[in-house]
Amino acid sequence: MKPGARTARYLAEAISRRLGRVVDARDLGLVVGGSLKPDPDGLDWWEHDPATDLLTLGRADLERRAFGLTALYSLAALAVPLDSWQNIVDRGRQARGGGAAVGRHEIDAVRDMLAVFSKADERFGGGHARLAVVQYLTSDVAGYLQGRFASDHDRRAMFSLAAELAYLSGWKAFDSSLHGLAQRYYLQSLRLANEADDRALAGFTLRAMAHQAVDLGHGPEALQLASSSLEWSKGRATPAATALFTILTARGYAATGDTARTTAAGAAAEVHLANASPDDEPSWIRTSGFTETSLASQVGQALRDLGDLPTAETELRRSIATRNTEAYRRIHTLTLANLADVQCARGRLREATENWNHAMDSMTGVQSGRATVAVRNMRSRLSSLGPRLPTFAQQLDQRAAAFLHYQNSPRSK
Known part of the structure; x- marks a missing residue:
């Protein structure tokens, strides 16, 4: 029997991972021909106007309840066509019509909402x-992208802001463990960053894709990204x-x-960061809080993956000690959990239990799939x-079980 389109994509992804190269459903003979119509379930986003694709994706996320849960994370989508992006941009510019006039007031409004x-x-x-960000992105911002700009400077500024919001939508989906959906927003x-000729911001998103890939166990792909x-x-x-991009190569290595x-x-990465001036950094670096504290956390995770647990513990402790815990509660929670994992692996269960308890204390009011995974x-x-x-470890386990039960209950949704 001929499989449905979704099953064909799952088969192609499974075979691609087994073979170590990209195979799509057409290569397998499961799909004949193809359509250039934007497809929120598909991954071939490179033939369409990005504003149109953004609307297609956002509406699917908002209107189809199960879309985020069923969207497939694919290694094929990590093959970003950097060498042909200029041609893609040219096609996007030709596709845009003349909508409403967009100027500095609209740009400032989007910047404030993003902050x-x-x-x-x-x-x-x-x-x-999460859905409030998507709603704003697909209603107000997508409309601005199809408008008329007084200058190319204004056009690039709006597309950069839209790229940051699309990144934020992807990051929120990633943090909610909706990995296929996150990947689509990152793309x-x-x-959008490429349309704005904002290569630094594009690098920031490629770095996020690398972060996602390494967390999902795709080391070589993470290193490439x-x-x-x-x-x-x-x-x-x-x-x-x-420095941020460099430390992700360390995670990949x-x-x-x-x-x-x-x-x-x-x-x-440490050398680059030592040369940084906070006031001269872009908004997306300042907002994410990438400082020596974040660098220590990433270094600690890289050393943990290499098996150097003593040094990993030192770096994670340094990150925790210097973090602004109120402004960055989520990452503080995750860093505490990483430290406890390392301590447990080193046979120091009581210290690990104390830090796991601290992590759960910090989770109060935080809606994060990654935090839930850390508890599991x-x-x-x-x-x-x-x-x-x-007994102290049994009490922690009971607390964690109650937490997960609440997370899975209808009341918490």
Whole structure:
């Protein structure tokens, strides 16, 4: 029997991963021909006007309840066509018509809304107001993209802001563990940043895609994306942005077991960050709070992946000690959980339990799929220690079970 379109995509993705190269449903003979009509379930976004695709994706997210849960994360979509982006931009410009006039007032309004959404995301997690961001992006902002601009400067400014909002939509979906949906928003962010000729911002999104890939266990792909972020933004990115892109290459090298290059990339990131001036950094660096604190967290995770647990613990402790915990509650929670994981692996269960409890204290009011995954991982670690857990660890496990039960209850939705 001939499989449906969704099943064909799943088969193509499974075979691609097994073969180590991209195979699509047409290659398998499961789909004949093809359509250039925007498809929110598909991944071939490179033939269409980005404003149109943004509307297609956003409306599917808002109107189809199960779309975010069923969207497939695909290795094929990581093959970003950097070498042909100028042709893609030219097609997008030709597709745009003359809508309403867009000027500085609209640009300032979008910038202010982006700042509000971004700050709330860092404090309360990706699940907080996720659809509100998508609604604003697909209603107000997508309309502006199809408008008339007084100057090319204004056009590029609006497309950069739209790219940041699309990135934020992707980041919120990623933090909510909606990985296929996150990937689609990241692709739209790349398209929009390229339209704005904002290579540094495009590098920022490529870095986020690398972060997602390494978290999902795709080390070589993460390394390729992180390297692309450096290559694409070369000569355009500020010191702190370059440090952020560089430390993600360290995560990629660590995931592939390359100790020497991991160490070298970590040292290079520290040098770049030491040369940064906060006032000269773009808004997306300032909002994300990438400082020595964040760098220490990333270094700690890279060293953990390499198996250097003592040094990883030192870096994670340094990150926790210097973090603004109120402004960046989500990442503080995740860093505490990472530290506890390392301590548990080192056989120091009491210290690990204390930090897991601190992490759960910080989760109050935070809607984050990654935080929920951290709690599940903690319970898995505790269960692997057998039935003779100390009382303090049993109490933590019971607390975690209650937390997960609440997260899965209709009341929490």
